[in-house]
Amino acid sequence: MDLQGKTILTRRLRMVPLDLDHVDAILEWANDPAVVGNSQFFREPSDRKRIARFILEHETADDCAYFAAFALEDAGYVGNVFLLHINRLHRHAQAGITIKQAAWNRGYAKQLMRAILEFAFTDLDLHKVYLQIFTTNEKGLGLWTRIGFKIEGVLRQHYFVNGELHDMYSMSILRAEIGD
Numbered sequence: 347m348d349l350q351g352k353t354i355l356t357r358r359l360r361m362v363p364l365d366l367d368h369v370d371a372i373l374e375w376a377n378d379p380a381v382v383g384n385s386q387f388f389r390e391p392s393d394r395k396r397i398a399r400f401i402l403e404h405e406t407a408d409d410c411a412y413f414a415a416f417a418l419e420d421a422g423y424v425g426n427v428f429l430l431h432i433n434r435l436h437r438h439a440q441a442g443i444t445i446k447q448a449a450w451n452r453g454y455a456k457q458l459m460r461a462i463l464e465f466a467f468t469d470l471d472l473h474k475v476y477l478q479i480f481t482t483n484e485k486g487l488g489l490w491t492r493i494g495f496k497i498e499g500v501l502r503q504h505y506f507v508n509g510e511l512h513d514m515y516s517m518s519i520l521r522a523e524i525g526d
């Protein structure tokens with residue numbers, strides 16, 4: 347999606363559209379197992395070329411809004427937050443977030459998720475935002491529950507990772523549920 351240089355400010359963060367300037371930033375976490383253990387794409391080792399390809403694909407996709415986030419305090423890179431599969435007919439999109447490990451537990455994910463939901467429900471006029479999460483991802487589950495996402499169901503034995511089949515929760519939040 348063409349985000350036309352859109353910048354979103356939260357209390358402590360600045361979100362800018364992801365572009366090729368962010369290759370080195372993403373490399374800060376792309377090969378950290380604690381961060382990418384729950385990711386589909388980043389489970390494979392990543393170098394500059396692979397990340398650049400990833401950025402270009404997401405930058406040019408019409409159904410995608412991908413932001414990199416920086417702390418206002420010191421301009422340091424914090425992580426990414428995004429919407430994928432944006433569907434204007436059904437007015438829904440899939441959300442995701444990655445924060446580099448050194449920036450965990452400072453409330454950044456909460457701020458970024460609230461900002462991307464505001465973008466989804468106000469700027470894009472969507473009705474529903476959803477995601478899938480490994481049932482074992484306690485930190486992620488804590489985050490989504492705190493924001494107001496609800497479990498819709500279990501995708502049983504949905505992914506084969508590290509030699510095992512894993513269940514996923516399907517979670518979502520509706521526009522009217524923001525602030526619940």
Ligand SMILES: CC(C)(COP(=O)(O)OP(=O)(O)OC[C@H]1O[C@@H](n2cnc3c(N)ncnc32)[C@H](O)[C@@H]1OP(=O)(O)O)[C@@H](O)C(=O)NCCC(=O)NCCS
Pocket residue numbers: 380381382384442443444445446449450451452453454455456457477478479483484485486487488489490492
């Ligand atoms: C999950 C992730 C985004 C959280 O980022 P973060 O910036 O550390 O999260 P925050 O500090 O904003 O915490 C947000 C909420 O998450 C919950 N949370 C944080 N750590 C938790 C833990 N260890 N267990 C359970 N809940 C936890 C809390 O409810 C917290 O809100 P609160 O402090 O007001 O209670 C980050 O750890 C990450 O990028 N992990 C790897 C990628 C990933 O798993 N993404 C989500 C996949 S769907």
